[in-house]
Amino acid sequence: MTTPLRLGIAGLGTVGTGVVKIVQRRAGLLTARTGRPVEISAVSARTRDKDRGVRLQHYAWEDDPVALAQRDDVDVLVELMGGSDGPAKAATEAAIAAGKDVVTANKAMLALHGQDLAEAAEAAGAALRFEAAVAGGIPVVKALTEGLAGNEVERVMGVMNGTCNYILTRMEHGGLAYEDVFEEANALGYLEADPTLDVGGIDAAHKLALLAAIAFGTRVDFHAVELEGIERIEIADIEQARDMGFRIKLLGVAQMTGRGLEQRMAPCLVPADSALGQLEGGTNMVVLEGDAAGQIVLRGAGAGEGPTASAVMSDVLDIARGIRVSTFGQPASSLAAPTPAKTAAPAQFYLRMELQDKPGALARVAAALGEAGVSIDRMRQYRHTRATAPVLIVTHKCPREALDKALTGMAATGVVEGQPVAIRIEEV
Amino acid sequence: MTTPLRLGIAGLGTVGTGVVKIVQRRAGLLTARTGRPVEISAVSARTRDKDRGVRLQHYAWEDDPVALAQRDDVDVLVELMGGSDGPAKAATEAAIAAGKDVVTANKAMLALHGQDLAEAAEAAGAALRFEAAVAGGIPVVKALTEGLAGNEVERVMGVMNGTCNYILTRMEHGGLAYEDVFEEANALGYLEADPTLDVGGIDAAHKLALLAAIAFGTRVDFHAVELEGIERIEIADIEQARDMGFRIKLLGVAQMTGRGLEQRMAPCLVPADSALGQLEGGTNMVVLEGDAAGQIVLRGAGAGEGPTASAVMSDVLDIARGIRVSTFGQPASSLAAPTPAKTAAPAQFYLRMELQDKPGALARVAAALGEAGVSIDRMRQYRHTRATAPVLIVTHKCPREALDKALTGMAATGVVEGQPVAIRIEEV
Numbered sequence: 001m002t003t004p005l006r007l008g009i010a011g012l013g014t015v016g017t018g019v020v021k022i023v024q025r026r027a028g029l030l031t032a033r034t035g036r037p038v039e040i041s042a043v044s045a046r047t048r049d050k051d052r053g054v055r056l057q058h059y060a061w062e063d064d065p066v067a068l069a070q071r072d073d074v075d076v077l078v079e080l081m082g083g084s085d086g087p088a089k090a091a092t093e094a095a096i097a098a099g100k101d102v103v104t105a106n107k108a109m110l111a112l113h114g115q116d117l118a119e120a121a122e123a124a125g126a127a128l129r130f131e132a133a134v135a136g137g138i139p140v141v142k143a144l145t146e147g148l149a150g151n152e153v154e155r156v157m158g159v160m161n162g163t164c165n166y167i168l169t170r171m172e173h174g175g176l177a178y179e180d181v182f183e184e185a186n187a188l189g190y191l192e193a194d195p196t197l198d199v200g201g202i203d204a205a206h207k208l209a210l211l212a213a214i215a216f217g218t219r220v221d222f223h224a225v226e227l228e229g230i231e232r233i234e235i236a237d238i239e240q241a242r243d244m245g246f247r248i249k250l251l252g253v254a255q256m257t258g259r260g261l262e263q264r265m266a267p268c269l270v271p272a273d274s275a276l277g278q279l280e281g282g283t284n285m286v287v288l289e290g291d292a293a294g295q296i297v298l299r300g301a302g303a304g305e306g307p308t309a310s311a312v313m314s315d316v317l318d319i320a321r322g323i324r325v326s327t328f329g330q331p332a333s334s335l336a337a338p339t340p341a342k343t344a345a346p347a348q349f350y351l352r353m354e355l356q357d358k359p360g361a362l363a364r365v366a367a368a369l370g371e372a373g374v375s376i377d378r379m380r381q382y383r384h385t386r387a388t389a390p391v392l393i394v395t396h397k398c399p400r401e402a403l404d405k406a407l408t409g410m411a412a413t414g415v416v417e418g419q420p421v422a423i424r425i426e427e428v
Numbered sequence: 429m430t431t432p433l434r435l436g437i438a439g440l441g442t443v444g445t446g447v448v449k450i451v452q453r454r455a456g457l458l459t460a461r462t463g464r465p466v467e468i469s470a471v472s473a474r475t476r477d478k479d480r481g482v483r484l485q486h487y488a489w490e491d492d493p494v495a496l497a498q499r500d501d502v503d504v505l506v507e508l509m510g511g512s513d514g515p516a517k518a519a520t521e522a523a524i525a526a527g528k529d530v531v532t533a534n535k536a537m538l539a540l541h542g543q544d545l546a547e548a549a550e551a552a553g554a555a556l557r558f559e560a561a562v563a564g565g566i567p568v569v570k571a572l573t574e575g576l577a578g579n580e581v582e583r584v585m586g587v588m589n590g591t592c593n594y595i596l597t598r599m600e601h602g603g604l605a606y607e608d609v610f611e612e613a614n615a616l617g618y619l620e621a622d623p624t625l626d627v628g629g630i631d632a633a634h635k636l637a638l639l640a641a642i643a644f645g646t647r648v649d650f651h652a653v654e655l656e657g658i659e660r661i662e663i664a665d666i667e668q669a670r671d672m673g674f675r676i677k678l679l680g681v682a683q684m685t686g687r688g689l690e691q692r693m694a695p696c697l698v699p700a701d702s703a704l705g706q707l708e709g710g711t712n713m714v715v716l717e718g719d720a721a722g723q724i725v726l727r728g729a730g731a732g733e734g735p736t737a738s739a740v741m742s743d744v745l746d747i748a749r750g751i752r753v754s755t756f757g758q759p760a761s762s763l764a765a766p767t768p769a770k771t772a773a774p775a776q777f778y779l780r781m782e783l784q785d786k787p788g789a790l791a792r793v794a795a796a797l798g799e800a801g802v803s804i805d806r807m808r809q810y811r812h813t814r815a816t817a818p819v820l821i822v823t824h825k826c827p828r829e830a831l832d833k834a835l836t837g838m839a840a841t842g843v844v845e846g847q848p849v850a851i852r853i854e855e856v
Contacts, residue, residue: 022578022720032645032758033577131575137721139575146574146751147559147567149461150450150741217460275727278706292450293565293738299703299725310721313578323574323751330460 004037005320006073010065010091011080012045012052015105015132018309019078019316020054030313034320041073044091065091069100076101076319078312084108089117096120096128103315105132105308111206111222114213118332128327129315134207135160135284137307138300139314144214144288145329151290153215155255157428161204162282162302163190164230164250169280172238172247178231190282200229201250205265208252211286212263214329216256218338221263226344228266237352237421240392241269244378246350247277251426260341268426269350275299276428287428347427348377349395349403353410353420354388355381361415362391368409374398388417394425432465433748434501438493438519439508440473440480443533443560446737447506447744448482458741462748469501493519497528504529504747506740512536517545524548524556531743533560533736539634539650542641546760556755557743562635563588563712565735566728567742572642572716573757579718581643583683585856589632590710590730591618592658592678597708600666600675606659618710628657629678633693636680639714640691642757644684646766649691654772656694665780665849668820669697672806674778675705679854688769696854697778703727704856715856775855776805777823777831781838781848782816783809789843793819796837802826816845822853 007023009016023030023040030038042060044067062068069077069091077095079102081088088109095102102121104110110117110130121128131141135158144156159165163185170181182199185191190198197203209222230250241248246269254263270277275297279285284302289295301307318325328335355361362381369376378394395403403422410416435451437444451458451468458466470488472495490496497505497519505523507530509516516537523530530549532538538545538558549556559569563586572584587593591613598609610627613619618626625631637650658678669676674697682691698705703725707713712730717723729735746753756763783789790809797804806822823831831850838844 018720026578026580029580029645030578032762035759137718138724139571142570142575143567146746146749147570147742148738149745150454150458150738152454152457217457273706275703275706278703290565290738292446292734292741294729294732294735296566297725297727299727301722304722306720307722310576310578310718313720314575317577318574321574321753323753325749325751331463334460 002036004039006039006041006075007078007316008042008068008071008074008076009040009078009080010044010068011082012043013080014305015308015312016045016080017052017054018305019080019312020056022309022313024054030317034317036320038316038320042068042071044068066094069095070098074100076103076316078316079104079106080312082106082108084112089113092117093120096124096126099124099126101127101319103129103312105130105312107133107203107206107210111209111220114210114220114327115332115335118327121327122332127319127324129318130210131315132308132311134210135286136300136302136304137310138284138286138298139311140286140298141214142314143296143298144211145325148288148290148293149329151292153288153290155253155289156211156215157276158208158252158284158286159249159276159279160207160252160284160286160302161198161250162284163198164204165279166190166282167199168230168233168238168248168250171235172242175235177235178233196229199231201227201265204250204252208254208263208265212254212261213335215254216261216338217330217335218261219335221261221338221340224261224338224340225263225265230267233267237423240352241350242272244394245272246270246425247272248423249276249279251276253426255345257341257345259343260339262341262344264344266424268424270426270428274428344400346397346399348397348425350423350425351393351395351420353391354417355391356388356415356417357384358415364413364415365391365410368413369395369406371409372406373402374406430464432467434467434469434503435506435744436470436496436499436502436504437468437506437508438472438496439510440471441508442733443736443740444473444508445480445482446733447508447740448484450737450741452482458745462745464748466744466748470496470499472496494522497523498526502528504531504744506744507532507534508740510534510536512540517541520545521548524552524554527552527554529555529747531557531740533558533740535561535631535634535638539637539648542638542648542755543760543763546755549755550760555747555752557746558638559743560736560739562638563714564728564730564732565738566712566714566726567739568639568714568726569642570742571724571726572639573753576716576718576721579720581716581718583681583717584639584643585704586636586680586712586714587677587704587707588635588680588712588714588730589626589629589678590712591626592632593707594618594710595627596658596661596666596676596678599663600670603663605663606661624657627659629655629693632678632680636682636691636693640682640689641763643682644689644766645758645763646689647763649689649766649768652689652768653691653693658695661695665851668780669778670700672822673700674698674853675700676851677704677707679704681854685769685773687771688767690769690772692772694852696852698854698856702856772828774825774827776825776853778851778853779821779823779848781819782845783819784816784843784845785812786843790819792841792843793838796841797823797834799837800834801830802834
């Protein structure tokens, strides 16, 4: 094929601008690799008069992204506006209805409407691809969908929100409180307009739900993700975890178990010497575990102009090369409705609590654990500095329900001040 | 398409058996993902009567892999015999001549004949794919060819021979000499029949040459790889390197420079806290650096039945899905003949030598370095235990030629006992 592949780019923020730059600067390379020129026909964004550092005057302008998607000279809609509904969804639907392929970086839209959009795309013979929606520049959608296609996938894990990992590692290295680093990150522009998307784990949970769909051949089920953000992580936990050979990460885990599909996005302790435990700053890491391939670890930049634009281009160039793969790796109509696991797989837990300085206090806590069937792997009581003393406990593997029963029992002892912190220890 | 994709498997060793198992056990999954059944029509191996732990009686048997490749009921030749020439090459050529696709794990064959075979395949409209030839279960060929297709690749690095990394890490953790670990690895069956393929770096260099071709759009040029094995690494160097915050890895590096294409496979020092420096045992790691994506790190099992079979299946399932990508990412005829860089990029170097116990000895060594234009970053002289004292030097960045001049100058001082050890420090 030597017919050009013509793009319509909706959204000219960081990523959209990055895509324009690659198309302009690497034209020869892209043609050499795909066998056909890749061109931009038209663009759309909220503001037209803004210096984005790239030449746009040769491209048609559309105020309305739906009109962009419907243009005769657009073969592929590159949707980079974001937002789960509104213009992004409208433009995507319009493109699909017109039989055009869509490449998007929009994790929220796909996490909520992926099934419908994928079905519509397949019915229309259009491709709908989203490499850039998950873990930025890391080609993880491709690795999972195609690279591990011969595997029954056993587990998918990942640190997929760079901002959260930045905050956690910055707290650790600076000995800083969550609130202080949050403000710092905000001042640096690292946070979304609605920061709970980041620190609440929602953004990362969107990504996890998309990977789970591919991994297990199930419909995207974002609402079933057990979700907990990093807002309640204290520097004390980070330091105590480190002393015991762990680090705290906002970790997503998806696995198919006898109890159903388990999807969790929550702070976890991971061994400090594991690949996940060694991850610093804004970097992302995804771990794919297949029955044949074993454990594959992928690390790279999870955000930013270049990395995300690279992922967008990966999908665009697949289309230019004539590569057609179902959105979630198999026909959308064949994806099973997953049964969410009601309970998470048993795990070890880290507990931190403040114990009152009373005779027999520790014995009562230990008794509460024992009565709930939770046994202790390691325990440390520190010297009293106030009226209470910090106590750390690492449990043996137990179901979360047993732990919750123990926590209730502990509260009833009257010797534990406030609410104990309980964090899952993930085997990675 | 619901027509089955029919495989002919040539070679029923570990990997071939692994492929048979996946096709047999995961039939439903493979059909769901590709939209068509994947079947085995015929197999071929050196010995027919051997229990391989899999049922083969429903497949036709061919003694001659060329006959297997030519069978009417074979759509894809899966070449898992190995060997750069002989039956592997003959069968591959026969399949291509018959217009059939070929999936191979044969790095030696492609490193030496990749250009000819890729050109023949393209002329015949056949696919020739080799995911399993590089880094076992890690989908690195796909990540580089497709995932990073929008990038100008800047550098590709990798620890791609698990046996060498096993030997080096085992030496380190056991405080053992190279010879002892070599014997141990041999007894465990970790080494190739010709162990220089592993420890001499040849196997890893084959893989590097294949990745370089994709990365830089150049013809495979295995003979231009600057090659050095791990046979001369001493436990003293591993320990001294560690004390200075480095680890020794058999590292492959390919980069396009103003001086031409640089391809090196040699022991290097890398920072102990880098991803490459943290790699343990038989695991492989590949680092891809693109101008847009930045640094992508991929880690996984580099060998073994499951991982390698997983990679083979990745190519097979791509073909089943109708995915056609040029062998080296762009038409073979468009690959440029690379100009090999005559000299490697400047680097820091680690030097270890035995210095005679004479007044002014250290000054003379320092003078030899200075005269060659090599300046010292760090230096340590240890206490004399024999007639000589170990001296370690880390140089500032300098060209290899300057270092060689300094080494000649040192030899002329008459105060250095034997030959100094010089190992490149790679910036990773």
